[in-house]
Amino acid sequence: MDAATSRPAVVIDNGTGYSKMGFAGNIEPSFIAPTVVAVNESFLNQGRTPSKANWQAQHSAGVMADLDFYIGDEAVAKSRSSSSYNLSYPIRHGQVDNWDAMERFWQQCIFEYLRCDPEDHYFLLTESPMTAPESREYTGEIMFETFNVPGLYIAVQPVLALAAGYTTSKCEMTGVVVDVGDGATSVVPVAEGYVIGSSIKSFPLTGTDVTHFIEQLIRERGEHIPSEDSFEVARKIKETYCYTCSDIVKEYNKYDQEPAKYIKQWKGIKPKTRAPYTCDIGYERFMGPEIFFNPEIYSGDTSTPLPSVVDKCIQSAPIDTRRALYKNVVLSGGSTMLKDFNRRLQRDIKKIVDERMQATTARHGEELKVQPVEVNVVSHPIQRYAVWFGGSVLASTPEFFAACHTKADYEEYGSTICRTNPVFKGMY
Amino acid sequence: MILLQSSSKFLLQTLLNRVNNLEKAVELDYQWVEFGDVRYHIQVTMKNPQYLSLSVSLPIPPPETIFYGGLPVGALEAIKAAYIGIVQILDPPRDGFNLTLKLNLSKLPAQDEQRQVLLVKIASVREVVLGAPLAVVLRSLSSKTVSPNLNQLVAIVHRPKESFFVLPQAEKVTVIFPMRFKDSIDTILATSFLQELIEARRSAGLQNAPLCSWSLSPPPELKEVPAEALSANAGFVTFVIYPRHVEGKKLEKTVWSLSTFHAYASYHVKCSEGFMHSRMRRRVDSLIQALDRAKPDSEASMGTGQSKSFKGLSLKDSRTNSSS
Ligand SMILES: Nc1ncnc2c1ncn2[C@@H]1O[C@H](COP(=O)(O)OP(=O)(O)O)[C@@H](O)[C@H]1O
Numbered sequence: 001m002d003a004a005t006s007r008p009a010v011v012i013d014n015g016t017g018y019s020k021m022g023f024a025g026n027i028e029p030s031f032i033a034p035t036v037v038a039v040n041e042s043f044l045n046q047g048r049t050p051s052k053a054n055w056q057a058q059h060s061a062g063v064m065a066d067l068d069f070y071i072g073d074e075a076v077a078k079s080r081s082s083s084s085y086n087l088s089y090p091i092r093h094g095q096v097d098n099w100d101a102m103e104r105f106w107q108q109c110i111f112e113y114l115r116c117d118p119e120d121h122y123f124l125l126t127e128s129p130m131t132a133p134e135s136r137e138y139t140g141e142i143m144f145e146t147f148n149v150p151g152l153y154i155a156v157q158p159v160l161a162l163a164a165g166y167t168t169s170k171c172e173m174t175g176v177v178v179d180v181g182d183g184a185t186s187v188v189p190v191a192e193g194y195v196i197g198s199s200i201k202s203f204p205l206t207g208t209d210v211t212h213f214i215e216q217l218i219r220e221r222g223e224h225i226p227s228e229d230s231f232e233v234a235r236k237i238k239e240t241y242c243y244t245c246s247d248i249v250k251e252y253n254k255y256d257q258e259p260a261k262y263i264k265q266w267k268g269i270k271p272k273t274r275a276p277y278t279c280d281i282g283y284e285r286f287m288g289p290e291i292f293f294n295p296e297i298y299s300g301d302t303s304t305p306l307p308s309v310v311d312k313c314i315q316s317a318p319i320d321t322r323r324a325l326y327k328n329v330v331l332s333g334g335s336t337m338l339k340d341f342n343r344r345l346q347r348d349i350k351k352i353v354d355e356r357m358q359a360t361t362a363r364h365g366e367e368l369k370v371q372p373v374e375v376n377v378v379s380h381p382i383q384r385y386a387v388w389f390g391g392s393v394l395a396s397t398p399e400f401f402a403a404c405h406t407k408a409d410y411e412e413y414g415s416t417i418c419r420t421n422p423v424f425k426g427m428y
Numbered sequence: 429m430i431l432l433q434s435s436s437k438f439l440l441q442t443l444l445n446r447v448n449n450l451e452k453a454v455e456l457d458y459q460w461v462e463f464g465d466v467r468y469h470i471q472v473t474m475k476n477p478q479y480l481s482l483s484v485s486l487p488i489p490p491p492e493t494i495f496y497g498g499l500p501v502g503a504l505e506a507i508k509a510a511y512i513g514i515v516q517i518l519d520p521p522r523d524g525f526n527l528t529l530k531l532n533l534s535k536l537p538a539q540d541e542q543r544q545v546l547l548v549k550i551a552s553v554r555e556v557v558l559g560a561p562l563a564v565v566l567r568s569l570s571s572k573t574v575s576p577n578l579n580q581l582v583a584i585v586h587r588p589k590e591s592f593f594v595l596p597q598a599e600k601v602t603v604i605f606p607m608r609f610k611d612s613i614d615t616i617l618a619t620s621f622l623q624e625l626i627e628a629r630r631s632a633g634l635q636n637a638p639l640c641s642w643s644l645s646p647p648p649e650l651k652e653v654p655a656e657a658l659s660a661n662a663g664f665v666t667f668v669i670y671p672r673h674v675e676g677k678k679l680e681k682t683v684w685s686l687s688t689f690h691a692y693a694s695y696h697v698k699c700s701e702g703f704m705h706s707r708m709r710r711r712v713d714s715l716i717q718a719l720d721r722a723k724p725d726s727e728a729s730m731g732t733g734q735s736k737s738f739k740g741l742s743l744k745d746s747r748t749n750s751s752s
């Protein structure tokens with residue numbers, strides 16, 4: 001047994017917007033940092049003109065410049081204060097699209113944030129269910145060749161979210177995971193720990209869109225928020241004051257009748273002049289989250305509301321799994337933290353299911369007895385980092401280490417081994 | 429330069445969080461591991477939210493290292509001095525740990541700056557504990573008092589079952605690191621990095637830095653040390669420290685830089701590898717583009733930029749390619 005299996009595995013869930021990182025066995029990740037890198041671009045350009053003669057010099061300069069980067073909140077701060085740093089977002093819509101940036105991001109996660117020696121720990125990383133197998137190979141190459149990790153497992157995010165969703169003491173590995181993160185929203189059916197790939201659905205709006213919409217509503221009303229700050233302020237307003245209502249018309253009336261009760265105030269300080277300012281927060285409190293249920297209010301075109309997408313997803317899954325799927329709709333991702341999101345989603349799905357049922361009964365008459373379908377949207381307190389938490393739980397089971405690809409396997413068979421990651425006990 | 433901070437980022441974050449919400453009762457129970465196999469455990473209970481218990485487990489010491497009561501020489505005194513007034517050392521420590529401190533966060537200095545300094549010091553507990561024996565030796569060098577173990581080699585643990593060696597002499601202290609790496613490519617890179625480091629030291633502008641040298645075989649100072657403790661695959665690095673390197677505030681910095689020298693070198697190696705990988709990816713990319721351009725039109729659409737893999741181009745190949 002190698003000594004690394006006696007240490008907790010490192011669990012990193014790289015989201016489009018935020019990366020969650022920490023050690024297996026804990027309830028919460030140690031750090032949540034925006035998935036962004038600030039790179040000193042002045043070097044990159046000179047690196048593109050390869051010349052053999054000064055390789056050594058270039059190498060040293062390269063290594064030095066290579067260290068001149070920041071990740072997370074520091075990256076954001078750096079790009080604001082200095083023009084030589086450019087922000088680069090390694091992940092777009094759930095997929096890694098800049099491997100250099102991704103590698104740098106991991107480097108600092110490991111050495112500066114977690115401060116661990118990657119040779120000492122097995123690693124559990126996550127990926128979206130749409131990830132191509134090649135992408136897993138690159139991840140494997142970076143982890144095994146740059147960081148020399150002793151073992152690696154790449155888990156599918158919704159599967160981990162399910163593993164996190166203990167409703168009872170028994171872990172239910174069949175369900176639909178509705179993951180609403182920062183840059184991607186997906187609806188993923190899982191049966192016995194396996195993703196039903198052909199039924200995965202995506203939804204075009206995400207947490208960032210809620211923020212944009214709130215920002216837009218506030219701007220249109222003529223509130224004065226300094227423009228360089230407005231997205232951040234809108235995000236904070238969203239996370240602090242927004243909620244999901246059951247009926248927009250009724251909600252508007254409530255605000256108009258009792259503004260004092262519903263309208264909140266945001267107090268801020270202008271970044272440049274340091275002058276304090278205030279701004280009212282009104283209808284956007286419930287209008288922001290509404291875009292998931294009435295997408296046309298934001299995007300104009302008539303896209304399908306999220307509850308119908310969930311329903312379509314389940315309807316396209318094998319018939320014998322459908323009841324179990326309706327019964328276990330699990331929420332994951334920061335944007336599902338919007339207050340009462342679960343209740344609204346459950347109500348709207350139930351409505352669709354009931355209407356279909358009534359139509360069936362109407363067509364076939366009373367003689368056909370249809371069993372009612374139970375719709376259950378499961379909400380739990382660790383929803384915000386359900387994926388990370390699921391990873392933390394699974395990576396602390398003894399089966400985890402056996403399911404990992406080891407450095408020895410990698411050296412013998414190459415990076416193609418990373419393409420598949422077996423479902424292991426604890427997942428079903 | 430890559431420099432590891434002496435404070436644990438997570439520990440500091442947790443301490444600050446706790447101190448700023450001291451009235452809020454929370455339940456905290458967290459474990460993590462840092463480089464060199466230093467393990468931490470922190471706990472706060474609902475009943476006594478102003479207390480935080482912090483346990484630390486150290487890397488397993490090799491036989492040549494001396495531990496007193498599970499701690500390196502001088503560690504206990506160092507802890508008492510560093511955390512005076514807020515700490516209680518629990519005996520025995522939490523199961524599986526070398527040390528458990530019970531910190532009373534309500535006794536922290538009221539003044540912001542002092543408080544911050546102390547919190548950083550708590551978050552740097554590994555330096556206080558593991559660096560203690562080195563601090564003792566360097567302190568007597570800086571105060572020009574005769575070291576209690578003059579001309580006697582001291583072994584100090586810095587990684588599991590690995591130590592580095594310190595030789596206190598009149599007017600100077602020699603510090604020697606056997607350098608070991610697991611991976612063969614790391615070993616090659618580290619060896620060249622260490623030699624570069626020595627070169628760099630010779631260049632102008634670094635005249636005040638400690639003298640350093642690298643050798644493939646153990647330097648003569650280590651002739652008494654059993655062979656098992658000297659199985660280095662990336663040679664030996666020797667630093668010579670003079671009183672000017674440990675004057676006043678410099679002492680703490682020097683202790684930290686030396687106790688984490690191995691981690692520093694291995695971080696550097698990983699960075700170099702990362703850099704080479706990005707270069708390789710870029711090169712594979714441009715190769716693919718060139719191939720795409722060279723193809724007859726009918727085939728051009730097939731090879732997309734998708735295959736950015738540098739699989740097959742191992743690091744060893746790239747070294748020979750690039751330097752040829
Ligand atoms: N309490 C909250 N209420 C509403 N939105 C939240 C809350 N907390 C976080 N978010 C939003 O969740 C998103 C991040 O979710 P996350 O699942 O971490 O995304 P990803 O994994 O895609 O990076 C951000 O848009 C953030 O603003």
Ligand SMILES: [Mg+2]
Pocket residue numbers: 014015016157179181333387
């Ligand atoms: Mg996510």
